[in-house]
Each structure stands twice: as structure tokens, then as C-alpha cells.
Amino acid sequence: MAHPPTSTAQAALDNALRLQPGPEHVRTAELDAIHGRALAYLNVGYPVHFRGPAGSGKTKLALSLAQELARPVLLLVGDDTFDTRSLIGGDTGTRTRRVVDRYITSVMKMESETAPVWLDRALTIACTEGCTLVYDEFNRAPASANNVLLTVLEERILVLPKSGRGETAVRVHPEFRAIFTSNPEDHAGTHAAQDALIDRMVTIDVESFDRDTEIAITVARSGLAEVDAARIVDMVRDFRRSREWVQRPTLRASIMIARMAQRLELRVAADEPRFVQLCLDLLASRAKPGPNGVPDPRQRQMLARLIEHFCGAEAATSLRPARAGIAA
Structure with missing residues (x-):
């Protein structure tokens, strides 16, 4: 059953990238061939990984491809400070609800309830709302932060902490798609991506265009x-x-x-x-x-x-x- 987006998810969707071809949009035989291959993989449900050196056009390719999927696009840029919470979200504090019962005028009854406040991050919103996630330079994030992607990409299940959602797993939306980029030549601030994650992607090497x-x-x-x-x-x-x-x-x-x-x-x-x-x-x-x-x-x-x-x-x-x- 589909559920309405949470307030944080709705705010993110409102700010999601709505990509449209601009005056700088270029179509050539080589770009069309790359797009065709990548789009075929994405349409079947496989994530695509553009790998190449800086300046080779990986991010532009990823965003252009995301535009063709005609879904809201969430852009995530890998960072060495990432942990799992940076991708899925977490508790950001608590909210207290107080109820005052004056059913009997001479008696006042008060009840207080404190609950954690959960804030969704890009991966959770993309998985639950069926967005396209563009994870740029994903290998700049520690491998441990990206472990949550393993079940998302294979079993199509997002595992969340029980304290935040009252549930341990969320079924990934059928329209969710993921596009990754990485630069294997830039060793400063990068981490070796785990084989299990790379094995779940279709990697397309982008060296330079014709x-x-x-x-x-x-x-x-x-x-x-x-x-x-x-x-x-x-x-x-x-x-x-x-x-x-x-x-x-x-x-x-x-x-x-x-x-x-x-x-x-x-x-x-x-x-x-x-x-x-x-x-x-x-x-x-x-x-x-x-x-x-x-x-x-x-x-x-x-x-x-x-x-x-x-x-x-x-x-x-x-x-x-x-x-x-x-x-x-």
C-alpha cells in the first residue's frame, strides 16, 4: 500500500532536481550510444556506475540520464565524513505531546508522551518515494557508510533502525533507480569500494569522448x-x-x-x-x-x-x- 510522504520527504521532493534539456544539452552518436546502454540497464532495475577520471563528464552523463527517467532526482555527493545516517537519516531529537483531560471539571488529568523525531535523508526518500538517486563520487564515502545499499540494490529492501521507524525494513519503491559515479584515479579522500557493492552495479568506463x-x-x-x-x-x-x-x-x-x-x-x-x-x-x-x-x-x-x-x-x-x- 502506498503511503503519503512524510513532511521531511515532501520537503525534499519539493526541492528535488527537475531536469530539463537546456541550451548546453548535446546529442551525438557516442552520447546516444552510452545513454542507450545505460538506460536499458536502468529500465530493468540495475544501477549504473559511470567510472572515469576527473573532467571526463561522468556527472553530466549521470544527470542527463536521470532526466530521461522522468522521476524526481535527488543528488548526493560522497564525503569522507559520511556514515549510514548521512544516507538514510536518523533521530534528530524528541517531540513531547501533552494531553490535558478535564472531563470532570473538578479533576485535571495530564498525560505526557515523548517520542523520537526521525529525519529522512536522500536514500530513504528516494527508496520510499520512487526517485532517481544520483550518488556522485560515491567512493569518497567510507565503505561502511555505503553498506546499507547492499540490500537496497539486491533485495530491494531498505533496512532502518527500529528506534526511528518502529520497523526494521522498508520495501523499495518499484520506480527507484540509482546512478553512481566514481573517479578511480583520484586517491585523495577516496575509499576502496567493497566488491559486494560494485558487483551489484553495471559499470561503464568513461575515459574521454570522441x-x-x-x-x-x-x-x-x-x-x-x-x-x-x-x-x-x-x-x-x-x-x-x-x-x-x-x-x-x-x-x-x-x-x-x-x-x-x-x-x-x-x-x-x-x-x-x-x-x-x-x-x-x-x-x-x-x-x-x-x-x-x-x-x-x-x-x-x-x-x-x-x-x-x-x-x-x-x-x-x-x-x-x-x-x-x-x-x-
Whole structure:
């Protein structure tokens, strides 16, 4: 039997994400293929896990996929301070109810009753109300905090403390769906996810998109002309292939350069000093440092060659795939 949402659940539902395609929404063959695969798993009831490095578009993919499910979306971002209560909720205090009986005018009878006050958190609300839970960077939370997900994803049962609900288990709503993201390369502040939890998910690795998709996303997120966005994307992709970096240059770097170039009305050209400085500001910090840990002039020269190759006077204006190995 369906029950009306509690006041805390209703408040959360009122504030749930109502996702709609915006002007930055991009559809390409590669994105459609990923969405199709993930949506098929979710429709059957399996949770989906997007795994990839920072800047690979995992969160955007997860939210875009959640939008297609047409259910309220609750976003949860993993944190090292999480415990089970952070996911399901817990007692937040007590509430006292006092009844005064004056049935006999000469006699006053008073009864007091004190009960714990339970506050639902995202997982409980999503499970009971049939929402889509997007759990971003779930492996930043300790494995012990995520143990409650094991029965949710397998047996479709949410186990709650008896003191909070007067019951030990809640049947998960049939429309509940879960989408997870994680970054396996970022070891700072992350925890090893337990095998039992990963085994209940369908993991889709997201390394980087193809060139056409990266160009389309960069154009949509920056408003820059396609030919200029292509030059920036090709430059960043070639830097990525070079492996001459300590922090992987991602699509996010392309978007940042394109946005700044558009906002500052800079020509995407190697003979535009401010554009060159912009590229160095956003890319040089990712390059391998010298032996003493300080910036290596040779790496800046390598980046200057990249800028000249893709944005110089001799660069082709057609949207052609970049040649590999220029940064080497």
C-alpha cells in the first residue's frame, strides 16, 4: 500500500532536481550510444556506475540520464565524513505531546508522551518515494557508510533502525533507480569500494569522448565558433596523448579555454598574446615539472608548439582530426 510522504520527504521532493534539456544539452552518436546502454540497464532495475577520471563528464552523463527517467532526482555527493545516517537519516531529537483531560471539571488529568523525531535523508526518500538517486563520487564515502545499499540494490529492501521507524525494513519503491559515479584515479579522500557493492552495479568506463563529441560539447558550453572550438579541442587532445603531464588535461580544460576566449573576445590564434597566455595559464600547471619540482621551461616550449600547430597561421581551417604526436 502506498503511503503519503512524510513532511521531511515532501520537503525534499519539493526541492528535488527537475531536469530539463537546456541550451548546453548535446546529442551525438557516442552520447546516444552510452545513454542507450545505460538506460536499458536502468529500465530493468540495475544501477549504473559511470567510472572515469576527473573532467571526463561522468556527472553530466549521470544527470542527463536521470532526466530521461522522468522521476524526481535527488543528488548526493560522497564525503569522507559520511556514515549510514548521512544516507538514510536518523533521530534528530524528541517531540513531547501533552494531553490535558478535564472531563470532570473538578479533576485535571495530564498525560505526557515523548517520542523520537526521525529525519529522512536522500536514500530513504528516494527508496520510499520512487526517485532517481544520483550518488556522485560515491567512493569518497567510507565503505561502511555505503553498506546499507547492499540490500537496497539486491533485495530491494531498505533496512532502518527500529528506534526511528518502529520497523526494521522498508520495501523499495518499484520506480527507484540509482546512478553512481566514481573517479578511480583520484586517491585523495577516496575509499576502496567493497566488491559486494560494485558487483551489484553495471559499470561503464568513461575515459574521454570522441573528437566530434568534445567539439560539440565545447561549442555548447562556450558559445565559441565551431572552427575555433575544434582548434582548442585538438590542442588539448594532443597534449593529453603526449603523456607529458602530471594532471590529465580533460574536456574541462577545453571548455575553460573556449569560454574565456569567448568572454574576452580573443582570437583563437597563436599570434594573439592574450590567447597564448590563457592557454599557458590553464595547461602549464598540468605539465610535468622539472627535476626540482619547479616549472620546466621545456614543457612551456612544448605547449607553445602545440598552440602554434593548432592555432597558428599555417593551421588548416577545416575541421579535420588532429595529427598525433605533435607534443612529443
